[in-house]
Amino acid sequence: MTTSIDRIDRRILEELQADASLSASALGEKVGLSQTACWRRVQRLEEEGVIRKRVALVDARAVGCETIILANVKLTAHGRSNLEDVAERIREIPNVLECFVVLGSQDFFLKIAVKDIFAYEKLFFEKLSTLNGVAEVRSSVALSQIKNDTALPVTETSGKT
Known part of the structure; x- marks a missing residue:
């Protein structure tokens, strides 16, 4: 299944990767959408498997x-x-x-x-x-960790649009 991801979807993904606990209202404010429009986009991204799940990152x-x-x-x-x-x-x-x-x-x-x-x-x-x-x-x-990031690059220049 191929999912079409536009600029706003990418902004939503960036924000959720930084803080998955954001409410639809707060997320919508950050990306310039109403709460309802933002919630619909998040739901679509979840249904299409772009967002697999939302988790808490625990300190090892x-x-x-x-x-x-x-x-x-x-x-x-x-x-x-x-x-x-x-x-x-x-x-x-x-x-x-x-x-x-x-x-x-x-x-x-x-x-x-x-x-x-x-x-x-x-x-x-x-x-x-x-x-x-x-x-x-x-x-x-591993003696030490240089980088530990879970956020994928979702900007338009990072891959498929």
Whole structure:
């Protein structure tokens, strides 16, 4: 499904990415629309899947996730069923924040949040290393974070109009 996104839709998306708790009235004021017109646009963007969901971004340290692990996972076989089976089991691990299928010598790239290195050791030995179809896991510990942003560039020059 192709969605037509105009300049006002893009402004709405920028504002909601900065603060998803804005009321339709406040959002409309920021983008130059009435509350009703703004609410209709937001509803359409949600129905069309442009806005997938609205969430609260929680500080990892505040909830005890002090350590970020970046892990590359290599599979034993590259068949579609093996890939889907491992992916489904990775989705079930709450500490895995992001998972990408990648090209190259590895098959998956994971971003994992844990309390500390000992918590990762436990997760590794009890979950990651026990997944059928996984040949190898190479892990790195993130020392610091340079950028952490969830907002996508939605200006007209950033992609399709």
